[in-house]
Amino acid sequence: MFRIWLFGSMAIAAEGMSEGAQGISGRCAHLLAYLALGQGRYFSRAELQDTLWPERGAGTSGSFNTALWRLRRMIEKPPLRHGDLLVCDRRGAIGLNPEGVWLDVDEFERLVQPGLSKPTERLSDADIQQLRDGVALYKSDILLDLTDDWALRQREKHRRHYLNALGRLMQLATIRREYALGIGYAQAILDSDALREDVHRDLMQLFVLNGQRAQALRQFEHCRELLRRELAIQPMRETLAVYQRIADNAIGAVQADAAPMQAPPRVVDATEVADWQALVDPRQHTLDLGDEPAHRLIHAARRSLATADTQLQLSLQLMAR
Numbered sequence: 001m002f003r004i005w006l007f008g009s010m011a012i013a014a015e016g017m018s019e020g021a022q023g024i025s026g027r028c029a030h031l032l033a034y035l036a037l038g039q040g041r042y043f044s045r046a047e048l049q050d051t052l053w054p055e056r057g058a059g060t061s062g063s064f065n066t067a068l069w070r071l072r073r074m075i076e077k078p079p080l081r082h083g084d085l086l087v088c089d090r091r092g093a094i095g096l097n098p099e100g101v102w103l104d105v106d107e108f109e110r111l112v113q114p115g116l117s118k119p120t121e122r123l124s125d126a127d128i129q130q131l132r133d134g135v136a137l138y139k140s141d142i143l144l145d146l147t148d149d150w151a152l153r154q155r156e157k158h159r160r161h162y163l164n165a166l167g168r169l170m171q172l173a174t175i176r177r178e179y180a181l182g183i184g185y186a187q188a189i190l191d192s193d194a195l196r197e198d199v200h201r202d203l204m205q206l207f208v209l210n211g212q213r214a215q216a217l218r219q220f221e222h223c224r225e226l227l228r229r230e231l232a233i234q235p236m237r238e239t240l241a242v243y244q245r246i247a248d249n250a251i252g253a254v255q256a257d258a259a260p261m262q263a264p265p266r267v268v269d270a271t272e273v274a275d276w277q278a279l280v281d282p283r284q285h286t287l288d289l290g291d292e293p294a295h296r297l298i299h300a301a302r303r304s305l306a307t308a309d310t311q312l313q314l315s316l317q318l319m320a321r
Helices: 026-039 043-051 060-075 104-117 126-138 147-174 178-193 197-209 214-233 237-262 270-279 290-321
Strands: 002-005 011-014 087-088 092-094 099-101
Touching: 011 060, 026 043, 026 060, 026 092, 026 147, 043 060, 060 087, 087 147, 087 197, 099 104, 104 126, 104 147, 147 178, 147 197, 178 197, 197 214, 197 237, 214 237
Parallel strands: 002 099
Antiparallel strands: 002 011, 087 092
């Protein structure tokens, strides 16, 4: 079995060969990659020349024949024979024998398609595991060394499938309350497409569900800065609404934490008033710090001031938005 890797930089290896995978570049790489992505199809020489060598000239046909000859020598080494991998039909059209080739892109598509084609509620554990195996296989965008139009189209196609698979896994992790996993999938999407504002929103909510409210607020700031720097726009109304809910809940949590420090109103008798008056030096109007009740009063006052300051800072940040 001959193996071809297209994720990242192109590499090839013949099963059982001691030298292992080797890189491939130049026109041979263009030709092999195009044939590999079209496995099961046969291409006329004119079609291959027009697609791979669009610059027409007197030497175009000769260059194509030379590249084809070199590619045969490169991949059809003993024990493989001439025609085992590169095959021709009766018209002379050229194709790659699908029975003799393993392609990482085909394996990726085989793994992720069942999980992408079914409704979420109908996915089996096997479908979910295949989605995970598929995204693990996707090391990088395909054919990073090629800039031809056909390569860019193929790169975008498989990249879209990768991002959709990550999105489905993020959705499943949220449903299963596996929030840490969901966070990882969301971050993987943003590593490939940092301007996906919908994923920033999902990530903010996953942080909250995972008990990381401060990280959710930082994620909003990161999203807003990216949009401002890259696109010169502000976050969408939906993103601002998610941020507002998280910030409001943060203020509510601070108020709830402060509530136990607020003593309920009660009736003070004359004896207690006299005791508190004894703590105060009427000449200096200062508390006797050596007395234990005074320590408790000062400690409670400091905590109340700290809580009020936190509430004020959050309110100022919200107003600044």
